[in-house]
Amino acid sequence: MKIVIIGGTGFIGTKLVNILRGLGHEVIAASPSLGVNTITGEGVIEALSGAQVVVDVSNSPSYEDKAVLEFFETSTRNLLASGAATGVKHHIVLSIIGTDRLPENGYFRAKLAQEKQIAASGIPYTILRASQFFEFIDGIANSFTEGNLVRVPSASVQFLAGDDVASALVDCALGAPDNGIEELAGPERLRFDELIRLYLSAKADIRQVITDDNVRYFGALLDDRSLIPDDHLKLRIAQTRFEDWLHNLSLRGK
């Protein structure tokens, strides 16, 4: 089967390309550095030609509110038009749990706009909303840091490993379209502040974590349900536990 991975050079895209190629599929890794650009349209029709499945794991180069909205709206519009023209049978996108619950977060607003375009496109689709990746804890901790203090809300979170996201996307790519939203979350529910404390302590980082529910997560105040799965949607649970991921990280000396 011919499968196109938009964002095939990115963090999740690279993993996905490798797994699907290992399974013997014809996989096109598509990204601007490989001559496929969903904003300008360069190379998109050629990449999609003859493909049954498109998986969009691209990301905006800028996270500024207006830029990120423009990126996901334009790139998704172009991609869906090319998919309709070339006869794509299944359009899959990686989105984020909570996109519909945090309108104050500009990135989440942009991902929700992307989801809505796909659902309205007429192309059979699957939207996989994942929770936050363990691999981004470092960056998130930095965004909460002032001096030696890390102020973190106590909201519940269910972080997961990037490898588990790629595995779930493989299942989606080889399965039938849902024409709906599925969610994928980590196996454990922790408090955000607790997660950051455990991470910093495992890395012998001397920063002190202070619990503070008035701190915004990329512009949005969190409540206890903001970032956890929606009870009404189909839920997949990722395998890798935080402790095991941390252990592997220390084995790799990071």
Ligand SMILES: NC(=O)c1ccc[n+]([C@@H]2O[C@H](COP(=O)([O-])OP(=O)(O)OC[C@H]3O[C@@H](n4cnc5c(N)ncnc54)[C@H](OP(=O)(O)O)[C@@H]3O)[C@@H](O)[C@H]2O)c1
């Ligand atoms: N961070 C989280 O915790 C989280 C949680 C759930 C879902 N997600 C979603 O996961 C997705 C993938 O994230 P990631 O971290 O794997 O992304 P990433 O590593 O930042 O990779 C982004 C990819 O998008 C490509 N790209 C950028 N502009 C493009 C364009 N105009 N046309 C085609 N491709 C373009 C890049 O290509 P080049 O290499 O050529 O620049 C790169 O391959 C995102 O949509 C994000 O919303 C993230």
